[in-house]
Amino acid sequence: MFVLKDEQIRFILEDIRRNGIVTEALQQDLLDHICCVIETEMLDESNFEEFYRSILPRFFKRNLREIQEETTLLLTFKNYYAMKKILLISGVFSAITLLIGAFLKLLFLPGAGFLFVVAIISFCFLFLPLLSITRAREQKENKNKIIIGIATIFGVLICLATLFKVMHWPFANAMWMASLVVLFFVFLPVYFFTGIRSSETKTNTIISSILILTAGGLLFTLTNLKASRWTDESTYTSDDRLRVAAVFVSEQNQIAYATDSISPRLTELQVKANSICSKIDQLKAGLIQFSSHGEGEQGLSESQIIRNYGTSLNFATAFLFDQDGKAKLDLMAIKKDLVEFNSFVEKQFSKNPSVLLDLNDVFRYGEKDQEVISWEQNNFDHLSIALTLRNFNQLVLNIRLVEATCI
Amino acid sequence: MYIKKIVYICCMYSSELIKGTLKTIILKLLSVNDKMYGYEITQMVKELTGGKIQLTEGALYPTLHALEAQGILSTEVVNVGNRIRKYYSITQTGKKVAKDKVDEFSEFIGTMMDLLDLKPKLV
Numbered sequence: 001m002f003v004l005k006d007e008q009i010r011f012i013l014e015d016i017r018r019n020g021i022v023t024e025a026l027q028q029d030l031l032d033h034i035c036c037v038i039e040t041e042m043l044d045e046s047n048f049e050e051f052y053r054s055i056l057p058r059f060f061k062r063n064l065r066e067i068q069e070e071t072t073l074l075l076t077f078k079n080y081y082a083m084k085k086i087l088l089i090s091g092v093f094s095a096i097t098l099l100i101g102a103f104l105k106l107l108f109l110p111g112a113g114f115l116f117v118v119a120i121i122s123f124c125f126l127f128l129p130l131l132s133i134t135r136a137r138e139q140k141e142n143k144n145k146i147i148i149g150i151a152t153i154f155g156v157l158i159c160l161a162t163l164f165k166v167m168h169w170p171f172a173n174a175m176w177m178a179s180l181v182v183l184f185f186v187f188l189p190v191y192f193f194t195g196i197r198s199s200e201t202k203t204n205t206i207i208s209s210i211l212i213l214t215a216g217g218l219l220f221t222l223t224n225l226k227a228s229r230w231t232d233e234s235t236y237t238s239d240d241r242l243r244v245a246a247v248f249v250s251e252q253n254q255i256a257y258a259t260d261s262i263s264p265r266l267t268e269l270q271v272k273a274n275s276i277c278s279k280i281d282q283l284k285a286g287l288i289q290f291s292s293h294g295e296g297e298q299g300l301s302e303s304q305i306i307r308n309y310g311t312s313l314n315f316a317t318a319f320l321f322d323q324d325g326k327a328k329l330d331l332m333a334i335k336k337d338l339v340e341f342n343s344f345v346e347k348q349f350s351k352n353p354s355v356l357l358d359l360n361d362v363f364r365y366g367e368k369d370q371e372v373i374s375w376e377q378n379n380f381d382h383l384s385i386a387l388t389l390r391n392f393n394q395l396v397l398n399i400r401l402v403e404a405t406c407i
Numbered sequence: 408m409y410i411k412k413i414v415y416i417c418c419m420y421s422s423e424l425i426k427g428t429l430k431t432i433i434l435k436l437l438s439v440n441d442k443m444y445g446y447e448i449t450q451m452v453k454e455l456t457g458g459k460i461q462l463t464e465g466a467l468y469p470t471l472h473a474l475e476a477q478g479i480l481s482t483e484v485v486n487v488g489n490r491i492r493k494y495y496s497i498t499q500t501g502k503k504v505a506k507d508k509v510d511e512f513s514e515f516i517g518t519m520m521d522l523l524d525l526k527p528k529l530v
Contacts, residue, residue: 003488004489006489009489009490023472025472025493026468026472028484028490028491028492028493029445029468029471029493030464030468031490031491032444032445032446032487032490032491032492032493033445033446033449033464033468035490036446037446058463058464059463059464059465060465061465066465067464067465067468067469070465070466070469071468071469071472071473073469074469074470074472074473075472075473075476
């Protein structure tokens with residue numbers, strides 16, 4: 001029997017390491033096995049290195065690294081089953097929770113938001129990553145693993161963006177756009193140009209790319225949904241009717257002033273009412289200009305603003321309130337004038353408080369509990385441009401009506 | 408998912424036929440022998456089957472390591488001359504797994520015999 005020398009054992013061990021066996025225990029196993037084969041089968045007169053090279057291919061099909069890869073794979077095999085189980089459970093859980101959430105939202109029942117959050121978080125942070133890992137493991141080529149990785153990033157982003165949009169949380173649009181950028185400018189080019197090179201996958205790649213492009217296009221059209229034309233029209237009509245009514249009452253008041261022998265207190269009433277209405281008109285004009293500028297347009301009328309951007313939520317709040325949620329000076333000046341106007345009417349005309357302008361704080365059910373909010377917050381904070389303008393017109397009409405009761 | 412790239416067992420039978428029996432073979436051998444090392448296992452299988460089944464190293468060692476990680480096998484390192492030899496032996500848990508595997512395989516053989524209408528050869 002041939003007995004291996006120390007340097008020959010070292011040579012085999014080095015060669016095993018060079019060939020990609022990194023686990024020490026596996027190196028020792030293979031070293032002992034190869035030594036056993038050599039010691040059993042090699043004749044004394046044979047050349048060691050030649051014999052070693054001749055028996056080595058018995059251990060693999062392509063290269064020795066296969067044994068290392070196979071061992072690593074089997075050692076993670078146990079985790080694979082646990083992952084697959086969690087993958088299936090989280091997938092079913094997310095889908096069912098999302099459907100129940102959608103059902104509750106449709107029926108305006110409580111709990112919809114909570115279920116959406118739970119479903120999408122479970123989908124984004126359990127299901128999608130696990131799916132990505134298990135699918136990537138099945139792929140032999142790195143380019144396919146990269147495609148799966150990018151697709152997962154897109155999936156997580158678009159789901160979170162949808163959640164943020166549904167919950168009206170900030171940065172929803174930014175996330176939505178980011179996910180579409182990933183889809184159109186990263187995922188699609190990588191997917192298309194890697195798939196089209198192979199004749200086997202060429203047709204499928206083209207068809208899938210068209211489907212992805214169309215689906216992406218549909219998502220893109222959903223980016224900034226506005227209310228329907230009918231909603232815009234009805235909002236405008238409502239706003240316009242109030243404006244017309246305010247003008248009508250104002251004209252009637254002017255006629256009344258002209259026919260009566262006008263007393264000093266009536267003159268003061270007229271001046272005060274006109275002054276407040278003029279300030280409100282200026283504030284409205286400012287808001288319209290601010291909103292037009294914000295939308296990249298200039299010189300839009302009240303009707304155009306309502307028809308085109310009436311549902312925009314940010315402009316009116318940004319124009320009338322500061323970052324701490326406090327009303328800006330212009331609005332507060334109007335409120336001060338309104339308080340004085342009420343006081344003047346009450347004092348000079350002995351009017352019952354029920355005919356005065358309602359400037360009181362109000363109770364409102366907030367997210368947590370009932371809260372007290374100011375008159376200005378109730379009428380103008382976090383409202384669309386259309387509703388803000390409508391409330392200003394309502395205010396003008398109310399002032400003119402109070403004025404009418406005094407004449 | 409984990410369809411092996413390496414041929415599990417090199418033998419006169421098709422790999423499809425005996426795929427999945429490697430664990431059963433290893434566990435059965437180790438449950439009747441106190442401890443064995445890798446080369447010894449391959450030689451014993453070869454001997455017992457008259458060379459009809461020969462385990463390849465590419466399949467044997469990954470399986471041995473996986474079984475060790477699962478606590479089904481335990482190992483003992485012994486210095487043999489100027490190298491290390493790792494002896495594998497079956498644990499208590501492993502003995503139960505080995506019995507289950509053999510029973511399952513035996514039942515499978517019985518089912519296949521019924522299904523394919525095969526009669527055992529009488530000696």
